[in-house]
Amino acid sequence: MEYKATKQGYADALIELGHENEKILVMDADVAKATLTEQFEAVFPDRFFNCGVQEQNMLSAAAGLALEGFIPFASTFGVFATCRAGDQMRSSIAYPKLNVKIGVTHCGISVGGDGASHQSNEDIGMARTLPNMTVIVPGDYEESRLATHAAAKMNGPVYLRFGRDKYPVVPEIHGSFEIGKAKTIRKGTDITIITTGILVNEGLLAAKSLEEKGYSTRVIHMHTIKPLDEEVILLAAKETKGIVTVEEHSILAGLGEAVAGVVSEHHPCPVQRVGVMDTFGESGQSQELLDLYGLRAPDVLKKAMKILT
Amino acid sequence: MLDEQKHKDLKTKAKEIRREIVSMVHRANSGHVGGSLGAADIVTALYYHVMQHDPQNPEWESRDRFVLSKGHCTPVIYAALADCGYFPKEDLLTFRRPGSHLQGHPYQPKTPGIDACTGTLGIGISTGVGMALGAKLKKQDQYYYILCGDGEIQEGQVWEAAAFANKYKLDNVIGFVDRNYLQTDGYSEKVMPMDPLDAKWESFGWKVFTINGHDFGEIISTIETAKKETVPVMIIANTTKGKGVSFMEGEAEWHGKPPAKEHFDKAMLELN
Ligand SMILES: Cc1ncc(C[n+]2csc(CCOP(=O)(O)OP(=O)(O)O)c2C)c(N)n1
Ligand SMILES: [Mg+2]
Numbered sequence: 001m002e003y004k005a006t007k008q009g010y011a012d013a014l015i016e017l018g019h020e021n022e023k024i025l026v027m028d029a030d031v032a033k034a035t036l037t038e039q040f041e042a043v044f045p046d047r048f049f050n051c052g053v054q055e056q057n058m059l060s061a062a063a064g065l066a067l068e069g070f071i072p073f074a075s076t077f078g079v080f081a082t083c084r085a086g087d088q089m090r091s092s093i094a095y096p097k098l099n100v101k102i103g104v105t106h107c108g109i110s111v112g113g114d115g116a117s118h119q120s121n122e123d124i125g126m127a128r129t130l131p132n133m134t135v136i137v138p139g140d141y142e143e144s145r146l147a148t149h150a151a152a153k154m155n156g157p158v159y160l161r162f163g164r165d166k167y168p169v170v171p172e173i174h175g176s177f178e179i180g181k182a183k184t185i186r187k188g189t190d191i192t193i194i195t196t197g198i199l200v201n202e203g204l205l206a207a208k209s210l211e212e213k214g215y216s217t218r219v220i221h222m223h224t225i226k227p228l229d230e231e232v233i234l235l236a237a238k239e240t241k242g243i244v245t246v247e248e249h250s251i252l253a254g255l256g257e258a259v260a261g262v263v264s265e266h267h268p269c270p271v272q273r274v275g276v277m278d279t280f281g282e283s284g285q286s287q288e289l290l291d292l293y294g295l296r297a298p299d300v301l302k303k304a305m306k307i308l309t
Numbered sequence: 310m311l312d313e314q315k316h317k318d319l320k321t322k323a324k325e326i327r328r329e330i331v332s333m334v335h336r337a338n339s340g341h342v343g344g345s346l347g348a349a350d351i352v353t354a355l356y357y358h359v360m361q362h363d364p365q366n367p368e369w370e371s372r373d374r375f376v377l378s379k380g381h382c383t384p385v386i387y388a389a390l391a392d393c394g395y396f397p398k399e400d401l402l403t404f405r406r407p408g409s410h411l412q413g414h415p416y417q418p419k420t421p422g423i424d425a426c427t428g429t430l431g432i433g434i435s436t437g438v439g440m441a442l443g444a445k446l447k448k449q450d451q452y453y454y455i456l457c458g459d460g461e462i463q464e465g466q467v468w469e470a471a472a473f474a475n476k477y478k479l480d481n482v483i484g485f486v487d488r489n490y491l492q493t494d495g496y497s498e499k500v501m502p503m504d505p506l507d508a509k510w511e512s513f514g515w516k517v518f519t520i521n522g523h524d525f526g527e528i529i530s531t532i533e534t535a536k537k538e539t540v541p542v543m544i545i546a547n548t549t550k551g552k553g554v555s556f557m558e559g560e561a562e563w564h565g566k567p568p569a570k571e572h573f574d575k576a577m578l579e580l581n
Contacts, residue, residue, distance in 0.1 A: 050501070053492065117414040118413070
């Protein structure tokens, strides 16, 4: 299996966009070496702005640049965009619906050694509860690249979520990318697995195990958390026995609760959530933390069996 | 004042701490070695000469407190705490491992001797001045030592804390800016210029001293002077990031890069 960083897809797309449109600007808050936006700086030094360790100023200043007609991609770690600069995201960007893109890396438990202070397991929840905010959580390198292009094309605030580590390349999710339109990457009639972000491969692995047990398994990759593709969710609720959601995020306020909200209102069906329980993370190696926090295919399988048996 | 023997002892201690720093980050293959090495002399001076503390009684109410506001530099404080006897030295082997109390960034509820959670730059100094106000309210007279990075002080929150400490005349606060002119993305005055630092802190009502942060005599005598002030004190400590390991000194790349075997061996030879 090939592994590639999702943040590299972001960085590559930024350079491609930089060549296409001179209004594209990139900002960072002293983590350009880690988010990889330093690669944009190397090509477009005059359109790159390192704000220092100042996430709050960066996000409101990005709003200012958007008001002047630019398209700023403001970059930092997920935890600092949403938790340290949450009000700036809300009041400066989401409320006036400005054309600011917030591209964040180091999301989820797979941050690894830095531990709980840097592991944002809450950021999807914070971003998706802001009105006007589009929230995209790409699954691999290529989808990250496509999502960044799509975000640049639309007018309005977008939260783009990437990881720190290298993650599996998943050809099933390549090709086209439309914001708000989920990808059904495996057909099935017994049960549905809905994934977001870098756990898409774990969802596919779990589907294979389920097929071996004789259960026809549908896999939907929900790269956009908001606007949510309700249609594809409700179809799954009607056509299969239940849904397992899979995300590298708290089981609170993320994909799982979004899906549960839709089905409980329109077509109730069992929903089981795979995600980080309501707890802070800890230091460790990124891959081992995915095991320890129950974010692997066997964990998905277990939840699926709860619905099926 | 420091006699010659004490001076020698502190130097020896700082070297031991530097060895632990490099070992810890090498073993974990993760962590921040440069800023830890650069702060080793300040931390050594505090824990082995200046601070009133009791490793056998980490919760002692009248102890002096230390807040590592530049929370990524856990290796330096963990090395000092272990050596002082707050917890077994073997615990250092678990640095950044699952289940360990020695997390990548300080976790006060679990680690004996850690006085505040930090990791998000900027929060430590605010927690520190809050604790210092608490001590005033309780009519206690211990000191609150707060170590900030020079990249960290770009955060607006740091200046909110500065205004707060001035308002409540927190003369029990003695802060340090570890002025190594480096942060993640390189030279600090290029990333976000903050000079002149002394004038900035002074204009916020703090008494400022500028010292060589590797000179034990200067560190200790400045703290003694600072204690006589009636306002909060900021000590701007000029340091070299990566101090003690020649190929790391002044090199931005060693901010967050763990030393692999060959670099580890070279560093340990130099720290012999
Ligand atoms: C709020 C926040 N933003 C970003 C980071 C990521 N980060 C960790 S260390 C660092 C640079 C710190 O530089 P400095 O304060 O100068 O520390 P030192 O040079 O002493 O290591 C950054 C940006 C963080 N920990 N907290
Ligand atoms: Mg610095």
